[in-house]
Amino acid sequence: MSKALKAKDQLVRILVPAGKAAPTPPVGPALGARGVKSMDFCKEFNARTAHIEPGVPTPTLITVEPDRTFSFITKTPPTTYLLKKTAGLEKGAGRPGHEVTGTISLKHVYEVAKIKAKDTHLKHLKLESIASTVIGTAKSLGLQVVP
Numbered sequence: 001m002s003k004a005l006k007a008k009d010q011l012v013r014i015l016v017p018a019g020k021a022a023p024t025p026p027v028g029p030a031l032g033a034r035g036v037k038s039m040d041f042c043k044e045f046n047a048r049t050a051h052i053e054p055g056v057p058t059p060t061l062i063t064v065e066p067d068r069t070f071s072f073i074t075k076t077p078p079t080t081y082l083l084k085k086t087a088g089l090e091k092g093a094g095r096p097g098h099e100v101t102g103t104i105s106l107k108h109v110y111e112v113a114k115i116k117a118k119d120t121h122l123k124h125l126k127l128e129s130i131a132s133t134v135i136g137t138a139k140s141l142g143l144q145v146v147p
Helices: 027-032 038-048 079-087 106-116 127-141
Strands: 010-017 057-064 070-074 102-105 143-146
Touching (some): 038 070, 079 102, 079 106, 106 127, 127 143
Parallel strands (some): 102 143
Antiparallel strands (some): 057 070
8 A cells, every 4th residue: 555655865955154064053953854964064065165255155955865965066155145245235225126225337247147157057048147137136135237
C-alpha cells in the first residue's frame, strides 16, 4: 500500500552577510532542521566570501542532499543594497513615487547592472534589460535617475 518515498534534495535560500556567517539565526535553524552541521557551512561560506567586503548581504542557495551533505551557490548582493550604497542612503522612501530620497546617475545604474549581470539567472539578458530593472528598483526606493 505505501511505497518507499525517494529522498529528494532540499533547497534552502538564505541571505547571509559575507564573511560573517555564524551558526545563529538565520543559518543555524535553517540548516539544523535539515540535519546539516551549520558550523561546517559557516566555515566554508566565510572562506568562500573572504574576498567580499565583510557584512555585504549575500543571497545563498544551499542544496541539502539526502545523506546530509550540502553544496551552495552564492549570488551577487541584492539590487536594493547596491543602490542604497551607491546613493548613500540608509533606507528607501516611505512613499515611493511621492517623495524623492536621492538621485543616482545613469552611469551608476549601468555599474549596478554590470554587477547583477554576473548572476547565472541573468546571463541570457542584455545589459540594457538588466539596467531597466535596476531603474525600476531605484524608483521603488524613491531614487530619481538622472542622465
